[in-house]
Amino acid sequence: xxxxxxxxxxxxxxxxxxxxxxxxxxxxxxxxxxxxxxxxxxxxxxxxxxxxxxxxxxxxxxxxxxxxxxxxxxxxxxxxxxxxxxxxxxxxxxxxxxxxxxxxxxxxxxxxxxxxxxx
Numbered sequence: 001x002x003x004x005x006x007x008x009x010x011x012x013x014x015x016x017x018x019x020x021x022x023x024x025x026x027x028x029x030x031x032x033x034x035x036x037x038x039x040x041x042x043x044x045x046x047x048x049x050x051x052x053x054x055x056x057x058x059x060x061x062x063x064x065x066x067x068x069x070x071x072x073x074x075x076x077x078x079x080x081x082x083x084x085x086x087x088x089x090x091x092x093x094x095x096x097x098x099x100x101x102x103x104x105x106x107x108x109x110x111x112x113x114x115x116x117x118x119x
Contacts, residue, residue: 003028014043014117017100023107024055027065031100034118040100041091042116047075048082051108059098067101074105091116 002022010016019030031040040059047055054074058067071092075083094100102112 005030014115017112017114017116019102019110019112019114021102021104021110021112024102024104024110025107027058027061027067027101027103029061029099029101030057030112030114031116033097033099036097038118039096040094040098040116040118042087042094042100042114043091044084044086044115045072046082046084046111046113047077047102048080048111049077049104049108050080050110051077051106052079053077053108053110054105055110055112056103057112058101058103059094061099061101065103067103068098069095070103074103 006018008016056070056073058070060068
C-alpha cells in the first residue's frame with residue numbers, strides 16, 4: 001500500500017516512528033507489538049495529510065484493515081493540514097502487548113510521526 005516506517009535514533013530511551021504512506025486506508029502498523037506485559041506509551045504524535053480525508057489512530061488489528069480500538073479520531077483533515085498532540089501526565093498508554101496503527105478514510109499522502117516509549 002505504499003507505506004514506509006522508519007525509526008530515527010533516539011538520544012537516551014524510547015522510540016521515534018515515522019510513517020509515510022500513499023494509502024493507509026487498509027490500516028497500517030506504526031509501532032510493532034511489544035512483548036507480553038509491556039505497553040506502548042505515546043508522548044507526542046503528529047499527523048499531516050495532503051488531501052481532505054479522515055485519519056484515525058488506533059491499537060491492534062485482529063480483523064485485517066480495522067483497528068481493534070480507535071484511540072483518536074476519525075480526525076477530519078483539510079488539504080495540506082497538520083495536527084500535533086502532546087500527551088501529558090505520563091503519555092497515552094495503549095493496551096499491553098498491542099501494536100499502534102493508523103487508518104485513513106481514503107488513499108492520500110500522509111505522514112505520522114510518533115515519539116514514545118515501551119514499558
